[in-house]
Amino acid sequence: MGEILLHNTLTSSTERFVPLHAGEVRMYTCGPTVYDYAHIGNYRTFVFQDILRRFLKSRGLRMKHVMNLTDVDDRIIQNAAEKGISIFDYTAQYIQAFKDDMNALSCETPEHLIRATDCIEDMVALIERLEAKGMTYRSDGSIYYRIAKFPDYGKLSKIDLSGIQAGARVEVDRYEKADARDFALWKSPKPGEHFWETRIGPGRPGWHIECSAMAMKFLGDTLDIHTGGIDLAFPHHENEIAQSEAATGHPFVRYWLHAEHLIIDGEKMSKSLGNFYTLRDLLKKGHKPSTVRYLLASVPYRRQLNFTADSIQQAASSVERLRNFVARLREGKFPAGNNAAMQKRAKEAIAGFEAGLEDDLNTAVALAAIFDLVRDVNTAMDRGEFRQQDAVPVLDAMNKFDEIFAVLEDNDASKLRALGFASASEELTAEQIEALVAERQQARKQRNFKRADEIRQELADRGILLEDTRDGGIRWKKK
RNA sequence: GGCGCGGUACCCAAGUGGUAAGGGAGAGGUCUGCAAAACCUUUAUACGUGGGUUCGAUUCCCACCCGCGCCUCCA
Numbered sequence: 224m225g226e227i228l229l230h231n232t233l234t235s236s237t238e239r240f241v242p243l244h245a246g247e248v249r250m251y252t253c254g255p256t257v258y259d260y261a262h263i264g265n266y267r268t269f270v271f272q273d274i275l276r277r278f279l280k281s282r283g284l285r286m287k288h289v290m291n292l293t294d295v296d297d298r299i300i301q302n303a304a305e306k307g308i309s310i311f312d313y314t315a316q317y318i319q320a321f322k323d324d325m326n327a328l329s330c331e332t333p334e335h336l337i338r339a340t341d342c343i344e345d346m347v348a349l350i351e352r353l354e355a356k357g358m359t360y361r362s363d364g365s366i367y368y369r370i371a372k373f374p375d376y377g378k379l380s381k382i383d384l385s386g387i388q389a390g391a392r393v394e395v396d397r398y399e400k401a402d403a404r405d406f407a408l409w410k411s412p413k414p415g416e417h418f419w420e421t422r423i424g425p426g427r428p429g430w431h432i433e434c435s436a437m438a439m440k441f442l443g444d445t446l447d448i449h450t451g452g453i454d455l456a457f458p459h460h461e462n463e464i465a466q467s468e469a470a471t472g473h474p475f476v477r478y479w480l481h482a483e484h485l486i487i488d489g490e491k492m493s494k495s496l497g498n499f500y501t502l503r504d505l506l507k508k509g510h511k512p513s514t515v516r517y518l519l520a521s522v523p524y525r526r527q528l529n530f531t532a533d534s535i536q537q538a539a540s541s542v543e544r545l546r547n548f549v550a551r552l553r554e555g556k557f558p559a560g561n562n563a564a565m566q567k568r569a570k571e572a573i574a575g576f577e578a579g580l581e582d583d584l585n586t587a588v589a590l591a592a593i594f595d596l597v598r599d600v601n602t603a604m605d606r607g608e609f610r611q612q613d614a615v616p617v618l619d620a621m622n623k624f625d626e627i628f629a630v631l632e633d634n635d636a637s638k639l640r641a642l643g644f645a646s647a648s649e650e651l652t653a654e655q656i657e658a659l660v661a662e663r664q665q666a667r668k669q670r671n672f673k674r675a676d677e678i679r680q681e682l683a684d685r686g687i688l689l690e691d692t693r694d695g696g697i698r699w700k701k702k
Numbered sequence: 703g704g705c706g707c708g709g710u711a712c713c714c715a716a717g718u719g720g721u722a723a724g725g726g727a728g729a730g731g732u733c734u735g736c737a738a739a740a741c742c743u744u745u746a747u748a749c750g751u752g753g754g755u756u757c758g759a760u761u762c763c764c765a766c767c768c769g770c771g772c773c774u775c776c777a
Contacts, residue, residue: 232706235706253777255777256775256776261777262777264776264777265777266777267777268777269777271777296775297775380705380706380772380773381705381706382704382705382772382773403774404774405774406774406775407774407775429775430775431775451777452776452777453706453707453771453772453777454771454772454776454777455772455775455776455777456706456772457705457772457773457774458772458773458774458775459774459775459776462774462775481777482777483707483708483770483771484707484770484771484776484777485777486769486770486771489769489770490769490770491770491771518714521714521715521725522714522715523715523716525707526707526708526715527707527708527769527770527771528714529713529714529770531713531714533712533713533714533726533727534713534714534726536713536726536727537713537714537725537726537727538714538725538726539726540725540726540727541714541725541726544725544726544739547738547739547740548740550739551739551740579716585716587714587715587716587723587724587725588716588717588723588724590715590716590724590725591715591716591723591724591725592723592724593724594723594724594725595723595724598724598740598741601739601740601741602740602741602742604740604741605732605733605740605741605742606741667735670735672735672736675735675736676735676736676737679736679737679738688738689737689738690737690738690739691734691736691737691738691739692739693733693734693739693740698739
Protein backbone atom coordinates (compact mmCIF):
# COMPACT_ATOMS: atom_id res chain seq x y z
CA MET A 224 0.00 0.00 0.00
CA GLY A 225 1.30 3.37 -0.95
CA GLU A 226 0.63 6.71 0.56
CA ILE A 227 -2.66 8.47 0.05
CA LEU A 228 -2.61 11.61 -2.06
CA LEU A 229 -5.42 14.15 -1.89
CA HIS A 230 -5.87 17.41 -3.70
CA ASN A 231 -6.15 20.27 -1.26
CA THR A 232 -8.03 23.33 -2.46
CA LEU A 233 -6.30 25.40 0.19
CA THR A 234 -2.86 24.85 -1.30
CA SER A 235 -3.99 24.10 -4.85
CA SER A 236 -1.82 21.04 -4.79
CA THR A 237 -2.01 17.31 -4.31
CA GLU A 238 -0.57 16.35 -0.97
CA ARG A 239 0.22 13.28 1.02
CA PHE A 240 -2.57 12.65 3.49
CA VAL A 241 -1.55 12.03 7.07
CA PRO A 242 -4.19 12.37 9.78
CA LEU A 243 -3.42 14.66 12.66
CA HIS A 244 -4.27 11.96 15.17
CA ALA A 245 -2.74 8.62 14.28
CA GLY A 246 -5.25 6.07 13.12
CA GLU A 247 -8.19 8.44 13.12
CA VAL A 248 -9.67 10.75 10.52
CA ARG A 249 -11.74 13.72 11.58
CA MET A 250 -13.85 14.71 8.66
CA TYR A 251 -16.72 17.08 8.04
CA THR A 252 -19.10 17.15 5.13
CA CYS A 253 -21.56 19.91 4.38
CA GLY A 254 -24.85 18.08 4.30
CA PRO A 255 -28.07 19.03 2.57
CA THR A 256 -30.40 21.88 3.28
CA VAL A 257 -33.56 19.93 3.89
CA TYR A 258 -36.11 22.20 2.28
CA ASP A 259 -36.85 19.77 -0.55
CA TYR A 260 -35.63 16.52 -2.08
CA ALA A 261 -31.92 16.59 -2.80
CA HIS A 262 -31.05 16.49 -6.48
CA ILE A 263 -28.70 14.22 -8.35
CA GLY A 264 -25.95 16.83 -8.29
CA ASN A 265 -26.06 16.85 -4.52
CA TYR A 266 -25.61 13.12 -4.57
CA ARG A 267 -22.56 13.38 -6.76
CA THR A 268 -20.89 15.10 -3.85
CA PHE A 269 -22.31 12.72 -1.27
CA VAL A 270 -21.24 9.64 -3.19
CA PHE A 271 -17.79 11.17 -3.52
CA GLN A 272 -17.43 11.66 0.20
CA ASP A 273 -18.75 8.15 0.75
CA ILE A 274 -16.08 6.72 -1.55
CA LEU A 275 -13.53 8.75 0.37
CA ARG A 276 -14.63 7.55 3.78
CA ARG A 277 -14.89 3.95 2.65
CA PHE A 278 -11.41 4.14 1.22
CA LEU A 279 -9.95 5.66 4.37
CA LYS A 280 -11.67 2.99 6.42
CA SER A 281 -10.29 0.29 4.18
CA ARG A 282 -6.88 1.58 5.18
CA GLY A 283 -7.65 0.82 8.78
CA LEU A 284 -8.37 4.42 9.71
CA ARG A 285 -11.16 5.06 12.15
CA MET A 286 -13.64 7.64 10.91
CA LYS A 287 -14.94 10.43 13.03
CA HIS A 288 -17.18 11.97 10.44
CA VAL A 289 -19.78 14.67 10.87
CA MET A 290 -22.47 15.69 8.45
CA ASN A 291 -24.88 18.48 9.24
CA LEU A 292 -28.46 18.77 8.18
CA THR A 293 -29.27 22.40 7.59
CA ASP A 294 -32.81 22.48 8.88
CA VAL A 295 -33.28 26.20 9.27
CA ASP A 296 -32.90 28.82 6.56
CA ASP A 297 -35.00 31.32 4.67
CA ARG A 298 -36.57 28.82 2.31
CA ILE A 299 -37.43 26.43 5.08
CA ILE A 300 -39.03 29.13 7.17
CA GLN A 301 -41.00 30.38 4.21
CA ASN A 302 -42.12 26.97 2.98
CA ALA A 303 -43.10 25.80 6.45
CA ALA A 304 -45.06 28.98 7.02
CA GLU A 305 -46.92 28.51 3.76
CA LYS A 306 -47.87 25.03 4.79
CA GLY A 307 -48.75 26.15 8.26
CA ILE A 308 -46.51 23.63 9.98
CA SER A 309 -43.47 23.95 12.18
CA ILE A 310 -40.04 24.01 10.60
CA PHE A 311 -39.27 20.86 12.56
CA ASP A 312 -42.14 18.97 10.98
CA TYR A 313 -41.49 20.50 7.62
CA THR A 314 -37.85 19.41 7.55
CA ALA A 315 -38.47 16.03 9.14
CA GLN A 316 -39.95 14.65 5.94
CA TYR A 317 -36.98 15.77 3.86
CA ILE A 318 -34.49 14.51 6.39
CA GLN A 319 -36.14 11.14 6.13
CA ALA A 320 -36.11 11.36 2.35
CA PHE A 321 -32.43 12.23 2.42
CA LYS A 322 -31.62 9.26 4.64
CA ASP A 323 -33.64 6.99 2.40
CA ASP A 324 -31.90 8.30 -0.71
CA MET A 325 -28.48 7.88 0.87
CA ASN A 326 -29.39 4.36 1.81
CA ALA A 327 -30.54 3.62 -1.71
CA LEU A 328 -27.20 4.89 -2.96
CA SER A 329 -25.36 2.73 -0.43
CA CYS A 330 -23.81 5.75 1.21
CA GLU A 331 -22.74 4.99 4.74
CA THR A 332 -24.18 7.08 7.51
CA PRO A 333 -21.55 9.33 9.06
CA GLU A 334 -20.80 8.79 12.73
CA HIS A 335 -22.61 12.03 13.45
CA LEU A 336 -25.51 13.10 11.27
CA ILE A 337 -26.89 16.11 13.09
CA ARG A 338 -29.67 18.61 12.72
CA ALA A 339 -28.34 22.14 12.89
CA THR A 340 -31.16 23.14 15.18
CA ASP A 341 -29.87 20.66 17.75
CA CYS A 342 -26.70 22.69 18.04
CA ILE A 343 -28.04 26.22 18.52
CA GLU A 344 -26.32 26.50 21.86
CA ASP A 345 -22.95 25.67 20.30
CA MET A 346 -23.48 28.30 17.66
CA VAL A 347 -24.40 30.90 20.25
CA ALA A 348 -21.29 30.04 22.23
CA LEU A 349 -19.12 30.39 19.15
CA ILE A 350 -20.65 33.74 18.28
CA GLU A 351 -19.96 34.88 21.83
CA ARG A 352 -16.32 33.95 21.44
CA LEU A 353 -16.14 35.96 18.24
CA GLU A 354 -17.84 38.89 19.92
CA ALA A 355 -15.36 38.72 22.77
CA LYS A 356 -12.56 38.95 20.25
CA GLY A 357 -14.08 41.96 18.59
CA MET A 358 -14.74 40.20 15.30
CA THR A 359 -18.39 41.14 15.14
CA TYR A 360 -20.85 43.97 15.27
CA ARG A 361 -24.54 44.23 15.82
CA SER A 362 -27.09 45.91 13.68
CA ASP A 363 -30.83 45.80 14.15
CA GLY A 364 -30.54 42.81 16.45
CA SER A 365 -28.48 40.81 13.96
CA ILE A 366 -24.82 40.01 14.44
CA TYR A 367 -22.33 40.25 11.60
CA TYR A 368 -18.81 39.08 11.07
CA ARG A 369 -16.42 41.87 10.22
CA ILE A 370 -14.30 40.44 7.47
CA ALA A 371 -11.89 43.35 7.54
CA LYS A 372 -10.68 42.02 10.91
CA PHE A 373 -9.58 38.70 9.42
CA PRO A 374 -6.54 39.29 7.20
CA ASP A 375 -6.46 35.73 5.88
CA TYR A 376 -9.88 36.09 4.33
CA GLY A 377 -9.84 34.71 0.81
CA LYS A 378 -7.01 32.22 1.27
CA LEU A 379 -9.11 29.23 0.31
CA SER A 380 -10.87 30.59 -2.74
CA LYS A 381 -8.10 33.05 -3.69
CA ILE A 382 -10.80 35.58 -4.09
CA ASP A 383 -9.93 39.18 -4.62
CA LEU A 384 -12.08 41.08 -2.21
CA SER A 385 -11.52 44.44 -3.79
CA GLY A 386 -13.57 43.23 -6.70
CA ILE A 387 -16.52 42.50 -4.51
CA GLN A 388 -16.13 45.68 -2.60
CA ALA A 389 -16.30 47.71 -5.75
CA GLY A 390 -18.68 45.41 -7.55
CA ALA A 391 -22.13 46.51 -8.38
CA ARG A 392 -23.65 43.09 -8.00
CA VAL A 393 -23.98 43.09 -4.26
CA GLU A 394 -27.52 43.67 -3.30
CA VAL A 395 -28.34 45.58 -0.24
CA ASP A 396 -30.58 43.12 1.53
CA ARG A 397 -32.87 43.78 4.37
CA TYR A 398 -30.08 43.59 6.90
CA GLU A 399 -27.84 46.55 7.49
CA LYS A 400 -24.24 45.61 7.05
CA ALA A 401 -21.24 47.85 7.57
CA ASP A 402 -19.52 46.30 4.58
CA ALA A 403 -21.11 44.40 1.76
CA ARG A 404 -18.61 41.59 2.29
CA ASP A 405 -19.68 40.93 5.85
CA PHE A 406 -21.97 38.05 6.55
CA ALA A 407 -24.57 37.33 9.20
CA LEU A 408 -23.72 35.13 12.14
CA TRP A 409 -27.06 35.64 13.78
CA LYS A 410 -30.23 36.94 12.22
CA SER A 411 -32.84 38.78 14.17
CA PRO A 412 -36.34 37.46 13.63
CA LYS A 413 -38.90 39.15 11.49
CA PRO A 414 -42.45 39.11 12.79
CA GLY A 415 -43.89 35.63 12.72
CA GLU A 416 -40.58 33.96 11.95
CA HIS A 417 -39.27 31.03 13.88
CA PHE A 418 -36.60 32.12 16.36
CA TRP A 419 -34.64 31.02 19.40
CA GLU A 420 -34.40 33.07 22.58
CA THR A 421 -30.73 33.05 23.53
CA ARG A 422 -28.04 34.90 25.45
CA ILE A 423 -27.17 36.85 22.33
CA GLY A 424 -30.77 37.77 21.79
CA PRO A 425 -33.66 36.31 19.85
CA GLY A 426 -33.02 35.06 16.36
CA ARG A 427 -31.63 32.22 14.31
CA PRO A 428 -28.16 31.25 13.14
CA GLY A 429 -26.64 32.21 9.85
CA TRP A 430 -25.75 29.38 7.54
CA HIS A 431 -21.99 29.57 7.91
CA ILE A 432 -21.84 29.50 11.69
CA GLU A 433 -23.67 26.19 11.71
CA CYS A 434 -20.89 24.31 10.08
CA SER A 435 -18.12 25.90 12.11
CA ALA A 436 -19.88 25.20 15.37
CA MET A 437 -20.92 21.67 14.53
CA ALA A 438 -17.58 20.69 13.10
CA MET A 439 -15.63 21.91 16.09
CA LYS A 440 -18.14 20.56 18.58
CA PHE A 441 -17.53 17.00 17.47
CA LEU A 442 -14.08 17.16 15.93
CA GLY A 443 -12.11 19.78 17.83
CA ASP A 444 -10.47 22.96 16.60
CA THR A 445 -8.62 21.36 13.72
CA LEU A 446 -10.17 18.85 11.34
CA ASP A 447 -8.34 16.62 8.95
CA ILE A 448 -10.72 16.82 6.03
CA HIS A 449 -13.60 19.03 5.02
CA THR A 450 -15.57 18.12 1.91
CA GLY A 451 -18.28 19.79 -0.11
CA GLY A 452 -19.32 20.84 -3.58
CA ILE A 453 -17.00 23.22 -5.40
CA ASP A 454 -19.58 25.97 -5.23
CA LEU A 455 -19.29 26.01 -1.46
CA ALA A 456 -15.64 27.02 -1.50
CA PHE A 457 -16.78 30.60 -1.67
CA PRO A 458 -18.23 32.06 0.35
CA HIS A 459 -19.34 29.27 2.64
CA HIS A 460 -16.06 27.56 3.37
CA GLU A 461 -14.16 30.79 3.31
CA ASN A 462 -16.50 32.06 5.99
CA GLU A 463 -16.14 28.88 8.01
CA ILE A 464 -12.41 29.45 8.06
CA ALA A 465 -12.84 33.05 9.10
CA GLN A 466 -15.18 32.16 11.94
CA SER A 467 -13.33 29.15 13.23
CA GLU A 468 -9.79 30.41 13.03
CA ALA A 469 -10.65 33.79 14.47
CA ALA A 470 -12.30 32.07 17.42
CA THR A 471 -9.68 29.42 18.15
CA GLY A 472 -6.47 30.80 16.73
CA HIS A 473 -5.82 27.36 15.20
CA PRO A 474 -5.97 26.11 11.64
CA PHE A 475 -9.52 24.94 11.01
CA VAL A 476 -9.05 22.35 8.27
CA ARG A 477 -5.93 20.61 7.01
CA TYR A 478 -7.29 19.25 3.72
CA TRP A 479 -10.12 20.90 1.84
CA LEU A 480 -11.64 18.60 -0.77
CA HIS A 481 -14.15 19.90 -3.29
CA ALA A 482 -16.18 17.89 -5.74
CA GLU A 483 -16.82 19.31 -9.18
CA HIS A 484 -20.35 19.69 -10.34
CA LEU A 485 -22.54 17.35 -12.25
CA ILE A 486 -24.00 18.81 -15.41
CA ILE A 487 -26.75 17.44 -17.60
CA ASP A 488 -26.21 17.00 -21.32
CA GLY A 489 -23.40 19.49 -21.10
CA GLU A 490 -25.52 22.12 -19.42
CA LYS A 491 -25.92 23.33 -15.94
CA MET A 492 -28.70 21.55 -14.14
CA SER A 493 -31.47 23.94 -13.29
CA LYS A 494 -35.16 23.94 -12.84
CA SER A 495 -35.66 26.55 -15.52
CA LEU A 496 -33.93 24.40 -18.14
CA GLY A 497 -36.14 21.48 -17.22
CA ASN A 498 -33.16 19.19 -16.68
CA PHE A 499 -33.39 19.02 -12.93
CA TYR A 500 -33.49 15.53 -11.43
CA THR A 501 -33.87 14.11 -7.99
CA LEU A 502 -32.80 10.55 -7.31
CA ARG A 503 -36.43 9.54 -7.29
CA ASP A 504 -36.94 11.05 -10.73
CA LEU A 505 -34.28 8.71 -12.07
CA LEU A 506 -35.63 5.68 -10.26
CA LYS A 507 -39.05 6.49 -11.60
CA LYS A 508 -37.59 6.27 -15.08
CA GLY A 509 -36.50 2.74 -14.31
CA HIS A 510 -32.87 3.28 -13.42
CA LYS A 511 -31.44 1.19 -10.61
CA PRO A 512 -29.93 2.77 -7.51
CA SER A 513 -26.71 0.86 -8.10
CA THR A 514 -26.50 2.28 -11.62
CA VAL A 515 -26.75 5.81 -10.32
CA ARG A 516 -24.15 5.18 -7.66
CA TYR A 517 -21.77 3.62 -10.14
CA LEU A 518 -22.14 6.50 -12.56
CA LEU A 519 -21.58 9.09 -9.84
CA ALA A 520 -18.58 7.22 -8.50
CA SER A 521 -16.93 6.29 -11.76
CA VAL A 522 -15.95 9.78 -12.84
CA PRO A 523 -13.13 11.13 -10.67
CA TYR A 524 -14.50 13.72 -8.29
CA ARG A 525 -12.48 16.67 -9.52
CA ARG A 526 -13.84 16.34 -13.00
CA GLN A 527 -17.19 17.63 -14.09
CA LEU A 528 -19.55 14.77 -14.59
CA ASN A 529 -21.69 15.03 -17.67
CA PHE A 530 -24.88 13.17 -16.93
CA THR A 531 -26.64 11.94 -20.07
CA ALA A 532 -29.12 9.25 -21.01
CA ASP A 533 -26.22 7.48 -22.65
CA SER A 534 -23.90 7.68 -19.68
CA ILE A 535 -26.40 6.18 -17.28
CA GLN A 536 -27.08 3.37 -19.72
CA GLN A 537 -23.37 2.74 -19.92
CA ALA A 538 -23.11 2.62 -16.17
CA ALA A 539 -25.89 0.05 -16.04
CA SER A 540 -24.05 -2.15 -18.53
CA SER A 541 -20.82 -1.86 -16.61
CA VAL A 542 -22.41 -2.91 -13.33
CA GLU A 543 -24.07 -5.78 -15.13
CA ARG A 544 -20.73 -6.98 -16.43
CA LEU A 545 -19.23 -6.92 -12.95
CA ARG A 546 -22.18 -8.73 -11.43
CA ASN A 547 -22.15 -11.38 -14.12
CA PHE A 548 -18.50 -11.94 -13.42
CA VAL A 549 -19.00 -12.40 -9.70
CA ALA A 550 -21.90 -14.78 -10.32
CA ARG A 551 -19.70 -16.82 -12.62
CA LEU A 552 -17.02 -16.98 -9.94
CA ARG A 553 -19.48 -18.10 -7.32
CA GLU A 554 -21.53 -20.53 -9.34
CA GLY A 555 -19.23 -21.74 -12.06
CA LYS A 556 -17.83 -25.26 -12.07
CA PHE A 557 -14.11 -25.36 -12.65
CA PRO A 558 -11.51 -28.13 -12.57
CA ALA A 559 -10.14 -28.85 -9.10
CA GLY A 560 -6.91 -27.33 -7.94
CA ASN A 561 -5.45 -23.90 -8.40
CA ASN A 562 -3.51 -21.89 -10.91
CA ALA A 563 -0.74 -19.78 -9.46
CA ALA A 564 -1.09 -17.29 -12.28
CA MET A 565 -4.65 -16.48 -11.20
CA GLN A 566 -3.63 -15.81 -7.63
CA LYS A 567 -0.97 -13.48 -8.88
CA ARG A 568 -3.39 -11.79 -11.23
CA ALA A 569 -5.85 -11.14 -8.41
CA LYS A 570 -3.16 -9.55 -6.30
CA GLU A 571 -2.09 -7.32 -9.15
CA ALA A 572 -5.66 -6.18 -9.61
CA ILE A 573 -5.98 -5.24 -5.96
CA ALA A 574 -2.71 -3.35 -6.15
CA GLY A 575 -3.84 -1.49 -9.24
CA PHE A 576 -7.20 -0.73 -7.73
CA GLU A 577 -5.65 0.69 -4.60
CA ALA A 578 -3.03 2.62 -6.50
CA GLY A 579 -5.82 4.36 -8.39
CA LEU A 580 -7.66 5.34 -5.25
CA GLU A 581 -4.46 6.43 -3.55
CA ASP A 582 -3.94 8.93 -6.32
CA ASP A 583 -6.51 11.46 -5.19
CA LEU A 584 -9.34 8.96 -5.52
CA ASN A 585 -8.83 8.27 -9.20
CA THR A 586 -11.79 5.96 -9.53
CA ALA A 587 -11.37 5.67 -13.29
CA VAL A 588 -7.94 4.11 -12.88
CA ALA A 589 -9.16 1.94 -10.02
CA LEU A 590 -12.00 0.63 -12.15
CA ALA A 591 -9.69 -0.10 -15.06
CA ALA A 592 -7.65 -2.38 -12.80
CA ILE A 593 -10.78 -4.30 -11.90
CA PHE A 594 -12.02 -4.59 -15.47
CA ASP A 595 -8.61 -5.84 -16.52
CA LEU A 596 -8.98 -8.60 -13.97
CA VAL A 597 -12.49 -9.39 -15.15
CA ARG A 598 -11.36 -9.81 -18.72
CA ASP A 599 -8.27 -11.85 -17.90
CA VAL A 600 -10.12 -14.20 -15.58
CA ASN A 601 -13.01 -14.63 -18.00
CA THR A 602 -10.49 -15.50 -20.67
CA ALA A 603 -8.81 -18.01 -18.39
CA MET A 604 -12.17 -19.55 -17.62
CA ASP A 605 -13.05 -19.87 -21.29
CA ARG A 606 -9.72 -21.54 -21.93
CA GLY A 607 -10.15 -23.93 -19.04
CA GLU A 608 -7.16 -22.50 -17.24
CA PHE A 609 -9.12 -21.38 -14.22
CA ARG A 610 -9.34 -23.77 -11.24
CA GLN A 611 -11.89 -24.10 -8.52
CA GLN A 612 -9.63 -22.74 -5.79
CA ASP A 613 -8.81 -19.65 -7.82
CA ALA A 614 -12.27 -18.30 -7.14
CA VAL A 615 -11.26 -17.40 -3.61
CA PRO A 616 -8.51 -14.88 -4.35
CA VAL A 617 -10.40 -13.41 -7.27
CA LEU A 618 -13.54 -13.01 -5.19
CA ASP A 619 -11.34 -11.44 -2.56
CA ALA A 620 -10.28 -8.83 -5.09
CA MET A 621 -13.87 -8.19 -6.08
CA ASN A 622 -14.81 -7.81 -2.44
CA LYS A 623 -12.05 -5.26 -1.96
CA PHE A 624 -13.48 -3.40 -4.92
CA ASP A 625 -16.98 -3.54 -3.53
CA GLU A 626 -15.95 -2.35 -0.09
CA ILE A 627 -15.48 0.97 -1.85
CA PHE A 628 -17.88 0.94 -4.79
CA ALA A 629 -20.71 -1.04 -3.22
CA VAL A 630 -22.55 -1.98 -6.38
CA LEU A 631 -22.13 -5.73 -6.68
CA GLU A 632 -24.92 -6.92 -4.46
CA ASP A 633 -28.13 -7.29 -6.42
CA ASN A 634 -30.35 -5.53 -3.91
CA ASP A 635 -31.84 -2.91 -6.17
CA ALA A 636 -35.33 -4.32 -6.00
CA SER A 637 -35.45 -4.16 -2.22
CA LYS A 638 -34.00 -0.67 -2.25
CA LEU A 639 -36.64 0.45 -4.68
CA ARG A 640 -39.32 -1.06 -2.51
CA ALA A 641 -37.89 0.77 0.50
CA LEU A 642 -38.39 4.01 -1.38
CA GLY A 643 -41.93 3.09 -2.21
CA PHE A 644 -41.39 2.02 -5.80
CA ALA A 645 -43.35 -1.17 -6.22
CA SER A 646 -42.08 -3.24 -9.06
CA ALA A 647 -44.43 -3.06 -12.01
CA SER A 648 -44.72 -6.79 -12.40
CA GLU A 649 -45.80 -8.81 -9.44
CA GLU A 650 -42.89 -10.51 -7.75
CA LEU A 651 -42.44 -14.17 -8.35
CA THR A 652 -41.22 -16.20 -5.44
CA ALA A 653 -37.97 -18.10 -5.78
CA GLU A 654 -40.02 -21.29 -5.63
CA GLN A 655 -42.20 -20.29 -8.55
CA ILE A 656 -39.16 -19.36 -10.55
CA GLU A 657 -37.42 -22.62 -9.78
CA ALA A 658 -40.50 -24.55 -10.80
CA LEU A 659 -40.61 -22.83 -14.17
CA VAL A 660 -36.88 -23.27 -14.64
CA ALA A 661 -37.24 -26.99 -13.93
CA GLU A 662 -40.07 -27.28 -16.40
CA ARG A 663 -37.99 -25.53 -19.01
CA GLN A 664 -35.05 -27.84 -18.38
CA GLN A 665 -37.36 -30.79 -18.89
CA ALA A 666 -38.64 -29.31 -22.13
CA ARG A 667 -35.10 -28.72 -23.32
CA LYS A 668 -34.16 -32.29 -22.60
CA GLN A 669 -37.02 -33.41 -24.75
CA ARG A 670 -35.85 -30.91 -27.34
CA ASN A 671 -39.16 -29.12 -27.02
CA PHE A 672 -37.53 -25.77 -27.65
CA LYS A 673 -40.80 -24.05 -28.38
CA ARG A 674 -42.04 -24.64 -24.85
CA ALA A 675 -38.62 -23.85 -23.41
CA ASP A 676 -38.55 -20.51 -25.14
CA GLU A 677 -42.08 -19.75 -24.06
CA ILE A 678 -41.09 -20.21 -20.46
CA ARG A 679 -38.02 -18.08 -20.87
CA GLN A 680 -40.12 -15.34 -22.43
CA GLU A 681 -42.74 -15.61 -19.72
CA LEU A 682 -40.08 -15.14 -17.07
CA ALA A 683 -38.48 -12.32 -18.99
CA ASP A 684 -41.81 -10.53 -19.06
CA ARG A 685 -41.85 -10.73 -15.32
CA GLY A 686 -38.35 -9.41 -14.90
CA ILE A 687 -36.40 -12.64 -14.67
CA LEU A 688 -33.59 -13.34 -17.12
CA LEU A 689 -32.42 -16.88 -17.73
CA GLU A 690 -28.97 -17.85 -18.87
CA ASP A 691 -28.00 -21.36 -19.86
CA THR A 692 -24.52 -22.03 -18.60
CA ARG A 693 -21.87 -24.12 -20.27
CA ASP A 694 -22.11 -26.98 -17.85
CA GLY A 695 -25.79 -27.43 -18.69
CA GLY A 696 -27.08 -25.51 -15.71
CA ILE A 697 -29.24 -22.43 -15.64
CA ARG A 698 -28.78 -19.23 -13.77
CA TRP A 699 -31.40 -16.60 -13.42
CA LYS A 700 -31.25 -13.02 -12.34
CA LYS A 701 -33.49 -10.05 -11.98
CA LYS A 702 -33.66 -7.61 -14.80
C1' G B 703 -14.15 41.82 -15.74
C1' G B 704 -11.62 38.58 -11.63
C1' C B 705 -10.67 33.54 -9.95
C1' G B 706 -10.98 28.23 -10.97
C1' C B 707 -11.82 23.47 -13.62
C1' G B 708 -12.00 21.24 -18.26
C1' G B 709 -11.77 20.36 -23.94
C1' U B 710 -8.57 12.82 -25.72
C1' A B 711 -12.18 7.91 -30.57
C1' C B 712 -19.65 7.33 -31.71
C1' C B 713 -20.43 8.04 -25.98
C1' C B 714 -18.14 8.03 -20.82
C1' A B 715 -13.09 8.42 -19.50
C1' A B 716 -7.41 7.39 -17.90
C1' G B 717 -2.64 8.88 -19.12
C1' U B 718 2.65 10.09 -20.34
C1' G B 719 8.34 14.50 -23.15
C1' G B 720 9.25 9.40 -27.25
C1' U B 721 3.75 8.25 -31.41
C1' A B 722 -2.69 6.72 -26.75
C1' A B 723 -5.58 2.54 -20.12
C1' G B 724 -10.49 0.93 -19.05
C1' G B 725 -15.86 0.85 -19.77
C1' G B 726 -20.15 1.43 -23.04
C1' A B 727 -21.89 1.24 -28.09
C1' G B 728 -21.12 -0.57 -33.29
C1' A B 729 -19.10 -4.36 -36.89
C1' G B 730 -17.18 -9.36 -37.79
C1' G B 731 -16.14 -14.11 -35.55
C1' U B 732 -16.06 -18.36 -31.65
C1' C B 733 -19.35 -20.98 -28.32
C1' U B 734 -24.83 -22.12 -28.00
C1' G B 735 -31.00 -25.68 -30.29
C1' C B 736 -31.92 -20.36 -30.02
C1' A B 737 -30.85 -16.54 -26.76
C1' A B 738 -27.95 -14.57 -22.85
C1' A B 739 -23.23 -14.49 -20.81
C1' A B 740 -18.15 -14.86 -22.10
C1' C B 741 -13.98 -14.69 -25.35
C1' C B 742 -11.30 -13.10 -29.96
C1' U B 743 -10.69 -9.37 -33.90
C1' U B 744 -11.89 -4.44 -35.16
C1' U B 745 -13.02 1.29 -34.19
C1' A B 746 -7.89 7.96 -32.30
C1' U B 747 -1.81 8.53 -37.43
C1' A B 748 -4.80 17.02 -36.28
C1' C B 749 -5.30 14.02 -28.10
C1' G B 750 -9.96 22.20 -29.01
C1' U B 751 -7.09 25.95 -32.53
C1' G B 752 -2.55 28.62 -33.74
C1' G B 753 2.34 29.53 -32.45
C1' G B 754 6.91 28.41 -29.49
C1' U B 755 10.68 25.30 -26.69
C1' U B 756 12.75 20.32 -27.89
C1' C B 757 16.11 15.41 -31.60
C1' G B 758 10.93 14.55 -30.46
C1' A B 759 4.72 17.32 -27.42
C1' U B 760 -1.34 15.01 -26.67
C1' U B 761 2.00 15.70 -22.41
C1' C B 762 6.08 22.04 -21.17
C1' C B 763 5.36 27.63 -22.50
C1' C B 764 2.31 31.64 -24.90
C1' A B 765 -2.04 33.27 -27.31
C1' C B 766 -6.83 32.30 -28.83
C1' C B 767 -11.63 29.61 -29.18
C1' C B 768 -15.33 26.69 -26.66
C1' G B 769 -17.89 24.38 -22.22
C1' C B 770 -18.83 24.59 -16.99
C1' G B 771 -18.44 26.73 -12.09
C1' C B 772 -17.75 30.64 -8.31
C1' C B 773 -17.64 36.09 -7.51
C1' U B 774 -23.29 36.70 -0.53
C1' C B 775 -26.28 31.91 1.29
C1' C B 776 -26.35 27.00 -5.05
C1' A B 777 -23.47 20.21 -3.88
